[in-house]
Amino acid sequence: MKKSESIPSSSPLADRLHSAAIHLLRSIRRVDEASGLSAPRLSALSVVVFAGPLRLGDLARAEQVRAPTMTRLVQELEKSGLVRRAPDPADGRAMRIAATGRGRRLLMEGRKRRVGELEKRIKALPMADRRALQAALDVMEALAK
Amino acid sequence: MKKSESIPSSSPLADRLHSAAIHLLRSIRRVDEASGLSAPRLSALSVVVFAGPLRLGDLARAEQVRAPTMTRLVQELEKSGLVRRAPDPADGRAMRIAATGRGRRLLMEGRKRRVGELEKRIKALPMADRRALQAALDVMEALAK
DNA sequence: AGAATTTAGTTAGCGCAGCTAAGTAAATGA
DNA sequence: TCATTTACTTAGCTGCGCTAACTAAATTCT
Numbered sequence: 423m424k425k426s427e428s429i430p431s432s433s434p435l436a437d438r439l440h441s442a443a444i445h446l447l448r449s450i451r452r453v454d455e456a457s458g459l460s461a462p463r464l465s466a467l468s469v470v471v472f473a474g475p476l477r478l479g480d481l482a483r484a485e486q487v488r489a490p491t492m493t494r495l496v497q498e499l500e501k502s503g504l505v506r507r508a509p510d511p512a513d514g515r516a517m518r519i520a521a522t523g524r525g526r527r528l529l530m531e532g533r534k535r536r537v538g539e540l541e542k543r544i545k546a547l548p549m550a551d552r553r554a555l556q557a558a559l560d561v562m563e564a565l566a567k
Numbered sequence: 568m569k570k571s572e573s574i575p576s577s578s579p580l581a582d583r584l585h586s587a588a589i590h591l592l593r594s595i596r597r598v599d600e601a602s603g604l605s606a607p608r609l610s611a612l613s614v615v616v617f618a619g620p621l622r623l624g625d626l627a628r629a630e631q632v633r634a635p636t637m638t639r640l641v642q643e644l645e646k647s648g649l650v651r652r653a654p655d656p657a658d659g660r661a662m663r664i665a666a667t668g669r670g671r672r673l674l675m676e677g678r679k680r681r682v683g684e685l686e687k688r689i690k691a692l693p694m695a696d697r698r699a700l701q702a703a704l705d706v707m708e709a710l711a712k
Numbered sequence: 713a714g715a716a717t718t719t720a721g722t723t724a725g726c727g728c729a730g731c732t733a734a735g736t737a738a739a740t741g742a
Numbered sequence: 743t744c745a746t747t748t749a750c751t752t753a754g755c756t757g758c759g760c761t762a763a764c765t766a767a768a769t770t771c772t
Binding site for chain 2: 439565
């Protein structure tokens with residue numbers, strides 16, 4: 423999934439989009455590590471921070487992973503003191519996940535670093551390219567369902 | 568990294584792009600599995616198919632992974648009969664990786680399936696959205712370096 | 713030419729993320 | 743009330759990424 427010019431024109435859009443997403447994420451991974459959190463943990467933490475306290479199942483759905491996967495992610499985040507788990511007062515089976523102050527802080531810093539790298543590259547782009555990216559984002563988010 | 572509307576405007580472009588890439592890939596992963604190959608294997612196979620026979624190191628670089636990772640990926644692809652390894656006649660240390668007929672065939676089918684899902688969603692988009700996506704792709708590929 | 717260094721790839725072994733299957737406990741409902 | 747469903751956890755598997763350490767070939771330097 424590399425050389426887009428060698429891929430015939432049958433479905434190049436989907437193909438290139440897929441490829442671009444893979445390589446974009448791979449190229450950012452290094453920076454992610456600087457925060458001490460992996461991409462999935464950072465992503466989950468981000469949802470907890472921005473989507474407020476929420477149930478584990480909802481978090482799993484938001485992140486498009488199964489419950490056991492999210493259980494483990496949350497356990498690690500909790501061990502690192504970034505997130506707190508409390509029984510849902512309304513439902514004895516459920517757990518409510520909330521960000522701690524430290525979690526909030528670390529996310530912001532991590533986000534700055536991680537996204538800073540991307541941001542740096544984006545800033546180096548001509549305005550037209552930036553606009554193109556901007557315009558495509560809503561579409562991509564919709565595609566990801 | 569979910570609700571873009573709750574993220575302040577400091578660096579929303581990079582942030583949203585990152586998030587969109589993550590979720591896009593996650594949403595495609597299921598389909599990928601239908602081919603029997605994981606995303607990394609499919610991606611590597613694709614490079615071998617389209618970028619012709621090439622050395623393992625070059626393949627690793629193209630896929631932005633380290634040599635040992637690529638060694639393992641190639642071993643699995645070879646075990647599945649999708650790829651052939653042969654000593655490089657020009658360099659006794661190097662291995663040349665080439666796709667087999669089966670590899671080529673499977674890639675095409677897999678690509679159709681995998682990308683077919685994306686394609687389906689893309690086809691459902693208004694023309695303007697498709698154009699926006701198209702325009703952003705070159706930019707994204709450049710960003711991924 | 714011969715020794716030292718560099719380069720290509722492999723092996724070993726680790727951490728982490730995804731999954732399914734199976735279990736517990738609480739909620740729902742017949 | 744008893745059965746079923748739902749929410750989460752535990753156990754255990756596969757696979758991908760990495761680094762460190764190794765072998766062997768190529769290259770470089772006397």
